[in-house]
Amino acid sequence: MKTLSLVTPCYNEEAGIAECYEACRKIMSELPGYAYEHVFIDNCSQDRTVAILKEIAARDKRVKIIVNARNFGPARSPHHAMLEVNGDAVIPVVADLQTPPALIPEMVRAWEDGYKIVVAVRENAGAGSPPIALARKIFYSLIRKISKVEQIANYMGYGLYDRRVMDVMRTLYEPDPYFRGLVPEIGFERKVVTYHQPDRMHGSSKHSLFDLIDFALMGITTFSKAPMRLMTVTGFVAACLSFVFGFLYLVAKVLFWSSIPFGIAPILIAVFMLGSVQLLALGLLGEYVGVLLQYARRFPLVVEKERVNFD
Known part of the structure; x- marks a missing residue:
């Protein structure tokens, strides 16, 4: 039975x-x-x-x-x-x-x-x-x-x-x-x-x-490993965009020196954008590390x- x-x-x-x-x-x-x-x-x-x-x-x-x-x-x-x-x-x-x-x-x-x-x-x-x-x-x-x-x-x-x-x-x-x-x-x-x-x-x-x-x-x-890979791609894209915008800003400043002020707005925008990406990446990394810690403790x-x- x-x-x-x-x-x-x-x-x-x-x-x-x-x-x-x-x-x-x-x-x-x-x-x-x-x-x-x-x-x-x-x-x-x-x-x-x-x-x-x-x-x-x-x-x-x-x-x-x-x-x-x-x-x-x-x-x-x-x-x-x-x-x-x-x-x-x-x-x-x-x-x-x-x-x-x-x-x-x-x-x-x-x-x-x-x-x-x-x-x-x-x-x-x-x-x-x-x-x-x-x-x-x-x-x-x-x-x-x-x-x-x-x-x-x-x-x-x-x-x-x-x-x-x-x-x-x-x-x-x-x-x-x-x-x-x-x-x-x-x-x-x-x-x-x-x-x-x-x-x-x-x-x-x-x-x-x-x-x-x-x-x-x-x-x-x-x-899923997708969140970690998404953060890798996001970091790469953010780095590329930062480089491109920085280069364009430099070119514009050289060509139009007197009409474009230095200012801190572009710097603050870049810092906040990259900082938020880093915090999100660290949070996701912490989740995966926490999973590994649970497995290691037995x-x-x-x-x-x-x-x-x-x-």
């Missing part, structure tokens, strides 16, 4: 975590012929999330819990849990049920048809506040153009991943994993299914604006405080 591993990351989800468990349990009960485990990884919640999960785990041994020693961020924690499970396929499900468990049977059928990866893409990606929706659209358009690896628009990581895919993931060392980029990077047969993302039933998003910006920069710096994805129902 094949085993499906459901993985749910948690952070202050006391209002809806029991509902998430029940929704997944109901869907899995409608899939005869499959065993399953539901692994919850808690990112050091400050409410009763862990206590509620322990009550559930006490009566259902298919529920397993990993409790982190601190909050390790929204990318590292779920990735760690997905690497720790042993199912024939792994399915991440978020605690607020915005990745509807009702899609699981369709993904399992595609998996049984031979697809190693089934990715779920949101149909209503434009939902939410207009500025965030616009920023998301621009980001996906940008990263698809500058990345050498195909990037899937409106794909947030929800899907089904065969054991072979996860075995490859385990061989990689990704200190800040950009999972939605790693999936197309690995390859394998892939099927795309669509879903309508429901409204959040409890609480609010745990992703701050900083988290979204961090995700975007992580994706760009991990899967710090674990998370530090676990406790495990429940893991034999």
Whole structure:
């Protein structure tokens, strides 16, 4: 009998975590012929999330819990849990049920048809506040153009991943994993299914604006060298323009000595232009150096405080 591993990351989800468990349990009960485990990884919640999960785990041994020693961020924690499970396929499900468990049977059928990866893409990606929706659209358009690896628009990581895919993931060392980029990077047969993302039933998003910006920069710096090369080209073009304008200014001054004042305006314009280019280049260079530092430290994805129902 094949085993499906459901993985749910948690952070202050006391209002809806029991509902998430029940929704997944109901869907899995409608899939005869499959065993399953539901692994919850808690990112050091400050409410009763862990206590509620322990009550559930006490009566259902298919529920397993990993409790982190601190909050390790929204990318590292779920990735760690997905690497720790042993199912024939792994399915991440978020605690607020915005990745509807009702899609699981369709993904399992595609998996049984031979697809190693089934990715779920949101149909209503434009939902939410207009500025965030616009920023998301621009980001996906940008990263698809500058990345050498195909990037899937409106794909947030929800899907089904065969054991072979996860075995490859385990061989990689990704200190800040950009999972939605790693999936197309690995390859394998892939099927795309669509879903309508429901409204959040409890609480609010745990992703701050900083988290979204961090995700975007992580994706760009991990899967593209284009920003660095753009800065190289920009620096070369700026140097050429500075030389040309400087030469033209010198010629004009020699030919029209008395009518063209020296002034400081051209100097200030050149200094501000070149200074801004240098600051932008240094910022991008710092992002790439930061990525290299993370790889060099070899710090674990998370530090676990406790495990429940893991034999």
